[in-house]
Amino acid sequence: MRGLSQSALAKAVGYTPSYVSKVEGGQQRPSQEFAEQADRVLSAGGALRRTFAELESHGRPGATVPHQHSAEHQAADAQPASLIVKHDDAELFYDGSTYRATQRRQIYNASPDPITQYLIRISVDRYPGSPERSNKLYRENPLTWEEISLSAKVGSEPIGWRVQHDRDAFKELWLLFENEYGRYPLYPGEAAWIEYSYTVSDDKWGTWFQRAVRLPTERLSVRLNFPADLDPAVWGTETTMTAAAFPFRTAIQQAAEADRRIFSWTTDDPPLHARYRLEWKFRACPNHEEASPAMPTSASEKMRSIGIVQAGDPILTGQARPFDLPAEAEDARRVVAELNSAAERAAGIHTFSKGMGCAAPQIGIDRAAAIVRTPDGETLTLLNPRVIEESAETDEQYEGCWSFFDVRGMVPRPLGITVEHQDIDGQRRITMFEHGVARLVAHEIDHLEGTLYTAHMRPGVDPIPVSQYRGTGRTWSYEGSTTQP
Template identity: 70%
Template sequence: MSDAAAAFIAELKRWRDVRGFSQTALAKAVGYTPSYVSKVESGQQRPSMEFAAEADTQLQAGGAIRRAFRELMAEGQEASPSRPSVPADQHTTSLIVEHEDTSLHYDGHVYRATQRRRIYNDSADPITQYLIRISVDRHPGDPERSNQLYRANPLTWEEIDLSASVGDEPITWQVRYDRDAFKELWLLFENDEGRYPLYPGESAWLEYSYTVSDEKWGTWFQRAVRLPTKRLSVALDFPAELAPTVWGTETTMTAMGGPFRNPIQATTTGDRRVFSWSTDDPPLHARYRLEWKFRHQSTKETTLTPTADTASARMQSVGIVQEGDPILTSPARLFSLPDEAEDARRVVAELHSAADRAATQHPFGKGMGIAAPQIGINRAAAIVRTPEGEAITLFNPRIIEESGDFDEQYEGCLSFFDVRGMVPRPLAISVEHTDIDGHQQITIFERGHARLVAHEVDHLHGLLYRAKMRPGVEPIPVSEYRGTGSQWSYESRRS
């Protein structure tokens, strides 16, 4: 598949995701069959001009899909017999990354990323260029909000202040794609004074740095392994006064996302707090994502500003969205599975990471659950951890049947954890949900498991447990609650 074809497919999928269209929904909107859309996105079918134009209109892409189509057509003309194409060095050579080391420095307003790669030419041809991408997302999990931000205030070359070098020589670059939220370019191993190809069997350090303000940079940084790599290391350098906390998730082609296999190390020197992490021999196509929260800063920014010694403040400090944020009262956007399997795995990994952090703040004797909106991601995913140690993952869940028997017990919510509320729930529920491969499932949950699952399903429909309490009943302060650390009692209840 050519670069232009891959770029067109990526643009089409991106706007489908932004607008919440499945392949079938897009096909219906543009007047083509679902099979045609599927073949276009898999690279088996070259798109027509009419399809590209109609998809751009229906997805409200503002011309982005049309531009990607024109670049695809231009590539085809360049590769025609009348205009022979010039093969890119990167396509005819192979590289091994002996060490990739990335550092991210934040001064309280601006991020400066520096990426250094020790690259080895494992081919028979000299290498004269290297493809890089600078991509930002201020609101991961909420593409519409991010796109509105970057359409109104796009990432510019002036603010990026890009610099690059190979060995000790500064080098130039050639822009390939210039989008509102990402830039893709070839680093050229040359400058006005000479050329510096990397010959077969040679190694050299390739370095580049760029700057992005925190108004456009989200609190995450991801490394994807696209070349054989022997060692990968990352350092995040933050002001200590912001009281940063950092966690990481990794996703591979063969495994659902989960926490880093080895811990992130943290040190404080003067007024800086540095978090460092590394791994050896990462598998191809693995993705390593670091995320962070600034506890001092987040207390100011959220609607709810609990005092530092409350249960809600502790949950807030580990990244749990608090009551008052609109995301908690809005229905979460459904996943289109298996098309969005990679996104779904990433969200689940982030949910487990958040659950691990919450578990350091409180004993969860009844089990616990957390829904994607509670970590700022407007997608229909939730996890439940039962008291027995079982992990339940739910995508697009909805309760389709309830038992006639109910009971009423106290519940807590991570998003307003200073109180406990007496909530009536059915003793058994049937939940329809989707697995990662797109298959519909129906699972029956009973008693405590039913209560945990129902609580999270409510979150994904924009409901907090207050809405389920009986009229006139109010939550009690957690200081008055006597059930912390124990399971719900069902011994004397009929199922």
């Protein structure tokens, strides 16, 4: 969440990168000094110190894997690789103040051994675009077991659980296929439904619901059940192992039932490690935390209301910090997911006939990541990009920027650029872009280098008010072409 690489953390706490890597990977037992220093540097609110205390309480000598339990559980504390999810069905119900998540999974045991437990995770993030704000919230008001009110069952039998991790905003636990009346193991070749549900108040739950595919899954379905009088708007994005993020491939279905609005979405055979994120806004609730307290009037105010950093913020004039890939692949995926979420919000308030782009600094994240969506609907993900070659031919077209969207500026740019960038696995790529896509890509790379388009405008030429701009709703024009490539 802090965005630090292992090297950066090592330097801050006075240890070697190798030591940090081994601690994180479970090959090295951390020292108390390291735990205290890391907790301070990462502003973890005591979470790392508590983890160290838990580890020490087990009294195990030598290098061990953190968070394992006593000897009888060591072999069991891993989800069976041969477990298959036939159907993962989730519903989120909101009553105006509290969310209740209910998750049902039909699991099939393809292993030669009986399965007696199942790992689940409960994670909340009220402000996903602002880690500092979220951390402060949960340090001061941690998620408690009492408020979660967790219940679980396998088939029709209520079951218990054993806690694996207990953090301020994150709970991980094993559902145990047993209760006071007996044990209900899932034998080889058998299938069973497990169900669990929990509640979280809306002051700790952000306006998003994510499903992660951690086991081979044949069918995934999600429903969001909201009060109709809140006038909810829902959209979704998918993020894969390649860090590519894009809108759901199939539409979210909407239905009205009495005073409720129900949004449903289903996919078959989702790829392993894919993440499906649904987000929403309550348009009829101006006092909602994530909504603007007053109806925005100008184009820039509308962008500010959906979380776009506006001109004047120092983050827009600094060099964005590159990712250390593949070591920081998970951080890169999170940032890309936030960028696509911002793009979905922007698409809800403006039509982008020329395509659109968003760079991480524009949503308050100082990392070298950007996305571009072309007029054809293709989404380009750019990690650590830099322009390595420009064409001699240039042209001049109007551009707009979400960070000062009340004006449009005439900007000269090369007709073609060559960009070096990285895949999520660290592989370096070189891609050539032309015409309108080149302009979009160049604009976003500028943001990562702390440059706004006004720096490229000819001397004496100023941006014009958007009210005077006549290019809205049309693509950029090029000789012999009326559309972008």
